[in-house]
Amino acid sequence: MRLLTLGASPAAACQKVGVSITAVLVTMDQSAAFRKRMDRVPDLLSQNVAASLYQAAMKGSVTAQTFYLKNLPPPEWDVGDAEHDSPESKEFQNLTVDQLQELDADESDQFEDLE
Incomplete structure (x- = not known):
């Protein structure tokens, strides 16, 4: 299992520990x-990638920061419906x-009042 969670293919992990893929x-x-347990491996791999993405974001990668926040915004951000919030929103089309x-x-x- 450990080899799989580190990204090894099932065949490579089996070969490394001396077990046939058929036996698995x-x-x-x-x-x-x-x-x-085997079904959880893809979830663990995704968590590894998410952790790496977070680390890259914290080290200053703007691309990683953008991707991370776009997909997992903080709870206090009111993201709303992206289509509704877009500049092309129907509520602004006829203005x-x-x-x-x-x-x-x-x-x-409103922003000046906050300062």
Whole structure:
């Protein structure tokens, strides 16, 4: 199992420990507990990648930071519906330039009040 969680292929892990892949498949068929542990391997591999991504983000990789936050924003961020929040949102499509500028000015005033 350890070799699999480190990214080894099932065939390579079997070869390393001297077990045939057929024996592993038979054991998976016969043992629900073994099959359950084997089924968890992809989850563990994903957790390894997520941990590496987090470490890269913390070391300053903007790409890693962007990807991480896009896929797992902090709970206090109100992400909402991406389509609804996009600039192409239907609620803004029929506004004039003057109306859009007025909305922008209103938002700017709100941020100034926070300072």
